[in-house]
Amino acid sequence: MPKSAASKSKQSSQPPPPSPHNKKKASGTTFSLLDKSKKNLDILQGLVLHKEVISSQFENELISFIQSQCTKGRSGQLKKPTYLRSAGARSQGNQREALQYGGFFDFNKARPGKRGLVPDFPPIVHRLVNHLIDEGYLDKEVRPDSCIINQYGKGDCIPPHVDHESYYRPISTLSLLGEEPMLVGTKFQTVKSCTWKPTVGTSVALPRRSLLLLGGNSGNVSKHCISSCRGERISITLRKQPGPDWRPSLDELAKSGGGGGGGGKKRKRDAAVTLTANDYNNDDDGGGGDGAKKKKKALSGSAKRRKKMMKLKGITTTLPESGQGDASVHQQQQQHQQQMTQSQSSSNGEKTSTKKKSSEKQAKRNARRLERKQKQATAGTKSKCNT
Ligand SMILES: O=C(O)CCC(=O)C(=O)O
Numbered sequence: 001m002p003k004s005a006a007s008k009s010k011q012s013s014q015p016p017p018p019s020p021h022n023k024k025k026a027s028g029t030t031f032s033l034l035d036k037s038k039k040n041l042d043i044l045q046g047l048v049l050h051k052e053v054i055s056s057q058f059e060n061e062l063i064s065f066i067q068s069q070c071t072k073g074r075s076g077q078l079k080k081p082t083y084l085r086s087a088g089a090r091s092q093g094n095q096r097e098a099l100q101y102g103g104f105f106d107f108n109k110a111r112p113g114k115r116g117l118v119p120d121f122p123p124i125v126h127r128l129v130n131h132l133i134d135e136g137y138l139d140k141e142v143r144p145d146s147c148i149i150n151q152y153g154k155g156d157c158i159p160p161h162v163d164h165e166s167y168y169r170p171i172s173t174l175s176l177l178g179e180e181p182m183l184v185g186t187k188f189q190t191v192k193s194c195t196w197k198p199t200v201g202t203s204v205a206l207p208r209r210s211l212l213l214l215g216g217n218s219g220n221v222s223k224h225c226i227s228s229c230r231g232e233r234i235s236i237t238l239r240k241q242p243g244p245d246w247r248p249s250l251d252e253l254a255k256s257g258g259g260g261g262g263g264g265k266k267r268k269r270d271a272a273v274t275l276t277a278n279d280y281n282n283d284d285d286g287g288g289g290d291g292a293k294k295k296k297k298a299l300s301g302s303a304k305r306r307k308k309m310m311k312l313k314g315i316t317t318t319l320p321e322s323g324q325g326d327a328s329v330h331q332q333q334q335q336h337q338q339q340m341t342q343s344q345s346s347s348n349g350e351k352t353s354t355k356k357k358s359s360e361k362q363a364k365r366n367a368r369r370l371e372r373k374q375k376q377a378t379a380g381t382k383s384k385c386n387t
């Protein structure tokens with residue numbers, strides 16, 4: 001890493017300060033790296049590696065459970081979003097099989113998804129969480145209630161990202177089956193598809209049975225990724241979800257086009273990248289697509305269903321006379337989402353009427369645009385007839 005960008009990354013094994021909640025707090029390896037471009041902020045503060053947190057026997061049990069679930073997933077007995085298949089329709093440079101329990105991450109909207117769509121933790125994951133808390137690796141106040149299990153094959157990867165800010169920190173990752181490095185930092189260079197190099201950051205080897213905690217700046221400011229794996233590896237990422245009343249902010253909805261994909265990459269609190277459909281995953285569970293993508297993609301199954309729903313709700317999705325395409329549909333979807341959100345969150349009549357006025361104005365603007373298009377189309381047809 002360039003000296004001008006950051007000071008040398010340091011590792012130490014000093015125990016973190018005792019927690020008021022746990023009986024004991026396990027010590028682990030901590031890291032430090034000052035980023036000059038961020039006023040010498042320690043971008044690895046909060047990163048802790050604990051080794052040998054489970055026995056080999058428990059590791060084997062976890063591996064057999066995960067592999068049996070993935071086998072079920074491949075044969076169609078376990079459906080998405082509980083099971084997400086690898087490769088295939090997934091975007092390039094973002095491959096791995098995944099299982100989700102407790103709560104699911106909606107990859108298309110790039111944020112925690114609806115409750116109850118994936119099963120609760122299976123007993124073996126409960127056992128794991130209890131063990132990690134009892135042994136002092138995790139704080140019982142931040143007890144994880146959602147997990148994503150990634151099964152990487154040789155060449156699979158996960159691109160640089162910051163886990164959604166609504167999840168409590170630290171986020172923890174247990175490594176099984178094989179050792180691969182996790183890259184953690186604020187700047188990455190893409191070497192080739194599925195391979196990155198931190199230009200301001202570090203590489204942390206994750207041995208089997210180790211637990212990596214991404215807390216503090218390491219979880220909020222730095223991004224993390226796994227480059228193309230040398231061999232097989234399984235990770236169990238444990239997270240405490242936001243409460244059931246959590247809703248994305250209007251800011252986030254606006255940036256992501258109201259749920260159509262991962263257009264909004266900038267975070268409010270810092271300049272890091274949030275997980276988006278494009279960064280982090282695939283079109284596996286439906287694919288509203290990436291709002292920021294320039295290339296027009298064919299609509300996936302769930303996008304088609306959404307479109308159908310909008311139709312049923314009385315929102316026009318196609319305007320054949322004017323020949324307006326997806327841009328208009330997208331605009332209307334955004335408008336619809338905004339109206340829904342606004343009506344959910346408005347607390348007085350005054351607010352509602354201002355919003356009503358603005359949506360009426362928007363509807364008039366759309367009508368004028370449609371009229372213009374129709375005129376243009378008519379003019380075009382006439383000139384064709386004349387030649
Ligand atoms: O596989 C890993 O260790 C990382 C997984 C991860 O970053 C995630 O699921 O958000």
Ligand SMILES: [Fe+2]
Pocket residue numbers: 161162163224
């Ligand atoms: Fe992550």
